Amino acid sequence: MSAPEWEMLDDIPSNSPIWKQWQKLVNDENWTSDCSATTGLTPTLSTTRSVWAVDKKDSSYIGCVVWNEYDSIALIGFYLLAPAYRKMGIGSKLWKRAIERIPKDYTIALRSVPAMIPRYSSQTTPVKGPTLHYCTVKASEAVELCNKFLPADFESGYSTTKLEDLSHEEWEEFLKFDRKITGKDRREWLAAYRSHEHKFAIVVFSKNDHSIVCYASTVMTSHLHQHRYKIAPIYAIDDSLGLCSLRTLANWIGSQYSGATIYCHLMEGTRGFEFLKPKLEQIANFTISGTTLFSKPYNNPLDLSKVYLPNNSSGHYDI
Ligand SMILES: CC(C)(COP(=O)(O)OP(=O)(O)OC[C@H]1O[C@@H](n2cnc3c(N)ncnc32)[C@H](O)[C@@H]1OP(=O)(O)O)[C@@H](O)C(=O)NCCC(=O)NCCS
Numbered sequence: 001m002s003a004p005e006w007e008m009l010d011d012i013p014s015n016s017p018i019w020k021q022w023q024k025l026v027n028d029e030n031w032t033s034d035c036s037a038t039t040g041l042t043p044t045l046s047t048t049r050s051v052w053a054v055d056k057k058d059s060s061y062i063g064c065v066v067w068n069e070y071d072s073i074a075l076i077g078f079y080l081l082a083p084a085y086r087k088m089g090i091g092s093k094l095w096k097r098a099i100e101r102i103p104k105d106y107t108i109a110l111r112s113v114p115a116m117i118p119r120y121s122s123q124t125t126p127v128k129g130p131t132l133h134y135c136t137v138k139a140s141e142a143v144e145l146c147n148k149f150l151p152a153d154f155e156s157g158y159s160t161t162k163l164e165d166l167s168h169e170e171w172e173e174f175l176k177f178d179r180k181i182t183g184k185d186r187r188e189w190l191a192a193y194r195s196h197e198h199k200f201a202i203v204v205f206s207k208n209d210h211s212i213v214c215y216a217s218t219v220m221t222s223h224l225h226q227h228r229y230k231i232a233p234i235y236a237i238d239d240s241l242g243l244c245s246l247r248t249l250a251n252w253i254g255s256q257y258s259g260a261t262i263y264c265h266l267m268e269g270t271r272g273f274e275f276l277k278p279k280l281e282q283i284a285n286f287t288i289s290g291t292t293l294f295s296k297p298y299n300n301p302l303d304l305s306k307v308y309l310p311n312n313s314s315g316h317y318d319i
């Protein structure tokens with residue numbers, strides 16, 4: 001196939017049908033770390049930037065680079081061409097335009113699939129960051145695993161509230177908790193996520209002083225009919241709360257669809273990688289899903305000791 005007549009566009013509106021074609025392609029690619037919230041909310045975030053190749057005939061999707069700019073970081077979340085248009089030199093042109101537009105003093109970050117690491121490393125992002133390892137489990141298996149390590153009465157000292165049910169004061173406290181762990185102001189992302197449909201998100205409070213001790217969420221990823229859920233994130237102040245919230249999420253996923261698949265993406269250097277991975281390895285095999293690369297050394301403010309599973313998507317950077 002020869003290259004079509006195409007044109008390049010910057011920053012299309014959030015209601016453009018091109019975003020819908022992009023969402024479908026991300027799901028077709030089976031990039032399970034990119035959930036329905038990422039693909040659903042990215043078009044609307046104030047931090048989102050994008051470059052597109054579209055067919056001159058009918059403005060249909062050919063390819064894109066999509067990134068988010070904040071805190072002097074440009075996180076490139078998507079570099080993706082429709083399969084029929086790959087290897088024609090179009091992607092490289094989009095990439096060049098995207099890099100031109102990113103402020104020169106920003107740190108460029110991206111999460112590379114294994115096959116692209118040598119290519120990205122030789123050009124834009126030579127500095128290697130952490131690698132993500134993922135496994136899949138069924139809900140019942142995850143619940144059983146957590147039950148092995150958690151005392152039966154563990155939850156009695158805590159109360160749990162769904163993200164969307166937090167009072168105004170609790171919401172503000174929650175934003176502080178998130179900021180303390182991520183080192184970032186994620187208010188815009190979290191406010192949008194709060195009303196996202198295909199998720200289950202909980203905030204756990206200590207009954208002693210009503211302080212927040214854990215935030216955990218699961219969200220649909222890939223096409224809806226595939227019944228895949230990604231755990232993202234689990235931030236907790238200790239191991240038992242990390243496990244307990246995983247059990248709560250798995251129970252909810254099982255109640256939605258008993259055959260659902262749970263994707264656990266664990267990041268090197270986090271407490272979850274040290275504590276949860278050996279436990280999950282008892283019931284599942286891990287595969288490398290990607291490595292974070294940077295254009296220059298980057299000091300991530302994330303409190304790794306409280307991260308059991310990272311949020312790990314574009315637009316709400318914690319990797
Ligand atoms: C990766 C992708 C976006 C590149 O677009 P493309 O139009 O096919 O690329 P081009 O024809 O312009 O590239 C020519 C060559 O430069 C490489 N290249 C393209 N963009 C590059 C970049 N940003 N950095 C380094 N190398 C790059 C290509 O891999 C290719 O190398 P090869 O011939 O050795 O395979 C496209 O192939 C694609 O959508 N692949 C599947 C999705 C994917 O893997 N995305 C990256 C996720 S991290």
